[in-house]
Amino acid sequence: MDSTIPAILIGLVLVAVLALMLRSWRARTRRDQALTAGYPLPGADAPAAVLATAEAFYVATTREGRQLERLNIRGLGFRARALITVTTAGVLLDLVGENPVFIPTEAVTALEDATWTIDRAVETGGLLLLRWRLQPHADAAGQVVDSYFRILDPTERARVSASIRTEAAGALRPAAHDESEA
Numbered sequence: 001m002d003s004t005i006p007a008i009l010i011g012l013v014l015v016a017v018l019a020l021m022l023r024s025w026r027a028r029t030r031r032d033q034a035l036t037a038g039y040p041l042p043g044a045d046a047p048a049a050v051l052a053t054a055e056a057f058y059v060a061t062t063r064e065g066r067q068l069e070r071l072n073i074r075g076l077g078f079r080a081r082a083l084i085t086v087t088t089a090g091v092l093l094d095l096v097g098e099n100p101v102f103i104p105t106e107a108v109t110a111l112e113d114a115t116w117t118i119d120r121a122v123e124t125g126g127l128l129l130l131r132w133r134l135q136p137h138a139d140a141a142g143q144v145v146d147s148y149f150r151i152l153d154p155t156e157r158a159r160v161s162a163s164i165r166t167e168a169a170g171a172l173r174p175a176a177h178d179e180s181e182a
Contacts, residue, residue, distance in 0.1 A: 037075035038101035039090075042090075052160045052162075054157060054159070056082045056083070056150060057079065057149065057150040059127060059148040059150060060119075061076040061148075064131060064146055070118050071145060075098045076095070076098075080098065081095070081096045082094060082096070086167065088105075103130070111131070111168070114128070129148055131145070133145075
């Protein structure tokens with residue numbers, strides 16, 4: 001009998017914590033509902049040559065320079081295995097269980113190595129940060145976001161990075177990314 005009351009109290013605290021987590025996630029979903037993942041896929045009339053592909057782990061998409069603020073954009077809200085395909089038209093992200101997300105080369109603004117984001121910390125330069133502008137809408141005027149990937153094969157990672165840098169050379173700018181907070 002003397003362990004019943006503490007068990008009930010712990011249960012109530014856990015239910016309250018879960019309710020708060022659900023409320024926060026729903027608020028984040030409402031906040032980010034105007035943001036859309038990617039751009040329309042290029043049509044068959046404008047074929048693009050595949051330059052590089054890599055299997056990766058998609059980690060997160062955050063606001064530019066805010067590694068701890070995950071965005072809940074449909075298609076990019078959760079971690080997943082992914083196939084990254086770099087073409088002459090842009091970058092195609094194919095996350096398991098989601099629709100493909102296309103990022104045209106002119107929307108890419110930076111590409112660099114990263115060490116941490118939200119719930120993932122790895123060796124120095126273990127993550128690939130792709131900074132890009134979301135498709136402009138009435139509510140979101142081309143907001144810039146950071147998407148993080150973990151490509152395990154160093155050869156594939158180098159090929160993907162080089163292909164993105166080559167295709168988006170005019171749009172890339174040095175990223176102001178501070179690793180000192182890690």
